[in-house]
Amino acid sequence: MIDGTLQRIADFLALGGPVVTVLVGVSVISAALVIAKIWQFLVERVGRHTNMDRALAHWNAGNRQLAISDLSASRSAAGALVRQGMATIAEAGSDEKDAVSERLQAEAFAYLARLQSGFRALDAIAQLSPLIGLFGTVLGMIEAFRSLQEAGNSVDPSLLAGGIWVALLTTAVGLAVAMPTSLFLTWFESRVARERELLARALTIILNPVQLAEPVAISREQPTGMTGEAPVHAA
Template identity: 40%
Template sequence: MPTSFEDLGAGGPIMVVLALLSLLSWAVIVIKTLQLWHSRSGAAMRGDAFDRWRSGERQEAQAAVAAGRSPADRVTSYAMQALSGGFSGPVLLAELTRRGNDEVSRMNGLIRLLELIAMISPLLGLLGTVLGMIQSFQELELAQGAANASVLAGGIWQALLTTAAGLLVAIPAAVGAGLLSARIDGAAQSIESAVGQLMLAEENPDI
């Protein structure tokens, strides 16, 4: 077993990079999970608020939505304030679209970084393996065929270790990016649905 990164030869520096990428990806996953924890919450509360809006209890409905913690709650709260102030029509819809896009863009922050880590980690692992194999065969050539087979095998498995490390870094990053992206998509749908329900309640309070 190698006792240090130097024992891994050409793969040593790459193992250091992969270790740093692993720490970075897990940090991003934790940060984004906490950020998106409430991103799809409040659907029942908003439904009750829309019922109050239809019945004319606008202040109560607005107060209920303002207490929410999801992006849909924030956009809906602004929409209710705007409608109460007489702001409506295409201009309001354009502003709500802008605010919704801003919320989605904020939620998508750092997701690209996770996807990049998932993409480059296997390539870095493969690079370490190729460099390690080259080094092993160079040593075999210098030994003019008299190299100890066990020493050669040890160099090869150490080289292959970087590929395994690259996959171990990439898999959690890819899974995390996929799950977090799905949650963001659900939050974006919640924003669109909430705005649509509010506009319907405003235009057709009897429905």
């Protein structure tokens, strides 16, 4: 069974020529990159921030230690970065705010850059694969018409038809490589965009907290008049 599968693959590559062989190699690279990025996103726990909103609400309310403890159980890389920023801000003085801000922004940039690694390669594969397939089609059509010219008056329509469908095979393979690569790249980019928005909001909040007003205590005593004087009872 394995030998038969290998033989069919070999026949397919021989039929498509060197262009299909190149596209198969490109598809292997694309699949490897996609699997590596999915694994990285799972390890970094991209998009999994269950306690982030609660921690930011506690930070805004002035409960800094409670906010840090909310993120202590977070296993995501973004959660760890925000928790580190909160701890640094809590220990730093007001005169160190600019330095801390620059450091946190640099670490956030490095984290996002790490998530985006490999995107250019996937984008290049998505854009070049159809062009490589089209190039193979053009070469196949040239070969088909050359064979048709050499046949002279004894033209066999099957010869031309066979050459054309073999030539179009390379375009089909190029599109088959480009379409899933483009879909995965779009999904990866959307996940990174959401991660960027989350980090931007979190860093803005921890660097510029808005202290909530103290709740107003409502007295249990009977209300007084509008002028602050006790109400006058009729005789």
